[in-house]
Amino acid sequence: MKAILIDEFGGPEVLRIADIAEPIPTSGEILVEIHTASVNPADSKVRQGTGPGVGNVTFPYIIGRDFSGVVKALGENVTEFTPGDAVFGVLPMGSEGTYCEALTIDAALVAKKPDALSHSAAAAIVLTGLTSLVSIEDTLELQTGEKILIHGGAGGVGSFAVQLAHHIGAHVITTASPVNHDYLQGLGADEVIDYNSQDFTEVLSGIDVIFDLIGGDVHQRSFEVLKPGGRMAYIAPLLKDATPARDDVEIMRPNVQRDRKHLERIVELYEVGAIKIPSLQEMPLTEAGRAHDLIDTQHVRGKIVLQVK
C-alpha cells in the first residue's frame, strides 16, 4: 500500500511516499481502508521531532492521527462491524499512522460514519471534536449563560469549540485575524477580537471560562481576565516554567482519550445541526508536503484534509 512516511525529523520535505506492506488486524482490531486523513498541528510537531512522545518514534514512521474510511477486514472477536461499514476515528494516544491507504485499530475506538457525513467532513471533525467535547463539556463543564473566551477560534479545534459553546448557550468570545471574523460569526461567535491589533486583556474582564488553544504568553495573560472562581483549560504548550498566576481560579489540562462514546456524540451534534463542517481545504495524499507547509503557517482556517481514496 502507499504511505507517506518520514526517515528523519525535519521540514515538510522529509515527507516521502513509499510502498509498504498492509497491516494485518489482530484480535479485537479492524483493518480500515482509509479514504481521508486530516492534518493536525501535532503531525507537524512529530515531523519536526518536537512533540511529546517523539522519543518513541522509530524510522521509517507514518504520521497522522485521525481518519475516515471503510472496514476492509476484521480481526478475531470483532462483532460490531462488517466489512464495508464506513467508520471514522482517531488512533490511540501516542500512536500514529493515518497518512496511508490502510491501518489497523482497536474496534472499540471507532464509530460508524453516517452517510450524511462525507469522509472529508468526518476526518475534519474527529480529533477536533473529541478535543472540544472533552475540554468544554467534560473538563470545563461549560454552562448556559456563562461567558467563554476561546483563544484561536478559526483553526481546527476552534471551529468546533466555538460552535459547541454556542450550542450550550454560552456567550462566546474568540480571537482571530480580521480575515476570519465573518467565518467565526457564522459559527456562532458573539464577539471576535482581532488579537493582532487589540490586547484582549484591555477589553475583557469577568470571564467565567477560557479554552486556550494558543498557550505561551497568551495563556499567562489570560489570568488577568478570569473572574474569581473562573476556569481555564489549555491544550497548547505553555511558556517554559510557567506557573499559575492566581490561586483563585481553576486551571485544567484536558486528557483527550479516544472512545466511541465521544465519536457518537460528535455524530449526534452534527445530526441535530449544532455542528457544521469547518472550512475545508482538500488535497491528495501525495501533497502532504504542501499540507504541512500550510499547517506550519499556523494560520489555516478550519481544517486540511488529505484524500487517500
Ligand SMILES: NC(=O)c1ccc[n+]([C@@H]2O[C@H](COP(=O)([O-])OP(=O)(O)OC[C@H]3O[C@@H](n4cnc5c(N)ncnc54)[C@H](OP(=O)(O)O)[C@@H]3O)[C@@H](O)[C@H]2O)c1
Ligand atoms: N492536547 C491535545 O489533546 C490537543 C488536541 C488538539 C490540538 N492540540 C493543540 O492545540 C493547538 C490548536 O490546534 P488546532 O488544530 O486548532 O490548530 P490550527 O488549526 O493550526 O490553528 C490555526 C489557527 O490558529 C489561529 N491563531 C494563530 N495564532 C493565534 C493567536 N496568537 N491568537 C489567536 N489565534 C491564533 C489562526 O487564526 P488567524 O489566522 O485568524 O490568526 C488559525 O486559524 C495546537 O497547538 C495543537 O497542537 C492539542
